[in-house]
Amino acid sequence: MSAAIYPITAIAPTVAEVLGVRAPRCAVEPPIEKILGDLRGADRVAVLAPDALGLTVWQHWRREMPFLTGLHERRHLVLRSVRPTMTPVNFAALVTGAELETHGLSNKDEELQCESLFDVVREAGGTSAGVGNAGYTGGRFLARYADLPGRVEPPDDDAVVEMTLRLAREHTPRFIITQLGEPDTTFHRVGPTAPEAEGVIRDTDRRVRRIVTGMVSLGYGVVVLADHSQHDVPAEDPSEYRGWHDDLIVPEDALVPCTWVR
Numbered sequence: 263m264s265a266a267i268y269p270i271t272a273i274a275p276t277v278a279e280v281l282g283v284r285a286p287r288c289a290v291e292p293p294i295e296k297i298l299g300d301l302r303g304a305d306r307v308a309v310l311a312p313d314a315l316g317l318t319v320w321q322h323w324r325r326e327m328p329f330l331t332g333l334h335e336r337r338h339l340v341l342r343s344v345r346p347t348m349t350p351v352n353f354a355a356l357v358t359g360a361e362l363e364t365h366g367l368s369n370k371d372e373e374l375q376c377e378s379l380f381d382v383v384r385e386a387g388g389t390s391a392g393v394g395n396a397g398y399t400g401g402r403f404l405a406r407y408a409d410l411p412g413r414v415e416p417p418d419d420d421a422v423v424e425m426t427l428r429l430a431r432e433h434t435p436r437f438i439i440t441q442l443g444e445p446d447t448t449f450h451r452v453g454p455t456a457p458e459a460e461g462v463i464r465d466t467d468r469r470v471r472r473i474v475t476g477m478v479s480l481g482y483g484v485v486v487l488a489d490h491s492q493h494d495v496p497a498e499d500p501s502e503y504r505g506w507h508d509d510l511i512v513p514e515d516a517l518v519p520c521t522w523v524r
């Protein structure tokens with residue numbers, strides 16, 4: 263079975279269409295009909311991204327992620343990240359619908375060179391929220407551009423989950439995007455398929471369950487995806503990292519699973 267692979271830049275126009283607002287100006291892809299079919303007309307959308315939980319990593323650990331795997335068994339597609347397969351570049355692609363040469367954000371402290379979902383939601387009279395750990399793309403980029411900054415310090419993905427739910431309960435932003443940063447950090451340190459990664463995998467599945475069930479009960483359509491995958495760095499490699507992401511080395515690092523629920 264060979265299913266279509268969608269560009270990650272199709273997510274921003276899809277979220278815009280669900281919300282009934284115009285797509286950011288530099289988004290070039292059409293919305294993804296498969297997602298629209300289920301989410302169209304939702305008043306609010308949440309995008310949840312466990313960092314580096316790409317296709318290869320999820321496939322390796324799927325039995326240890328019963329909640330996320332259950333979502334994928336119902337609704338599933340594969341997205342391709344933009345180059346380079348780095349976190350800030352792909353979160354910027356998620357909110358603008360553009361590639362790096364257009365959105366211009368190659369690290370989390372730079373400025374976007376084009377419009378984002380934060381802008382078009384604001385223009386339509388709604389608010390947005392961006393949530394993540396301080397020092398990460400979530401805290402340094404998403405929280406900086408959103409109307410409601412959800413910056414968690416010290417870094418703690420459980421606190422990121424609670425911050426997301428609290429902002430949704432208290433402010434009901436129409437668009438909220440959340441980065442769970444711990445998977446990427448742990449995979450870099452131990453390798454994404456190493457036995458030592460099982461703890462963060464189980465923790466992340468529990469966090470995805472809490473956030474998805476909470477957000478759905480608050481009336482959100484929720485899209486769960488990742489920014490890129492990771493591969494194990496060979497034991498003989500002198501790198502201090504045991505996991506890395508670069509699709510020029512391992513092409514599958516660009517593929518991420520996407521599921522959605524309402």
Ligand SMILES: [Zn+2]
Binds near residue numbers: 314349446447507
């Ligand atoms: Zn990384």
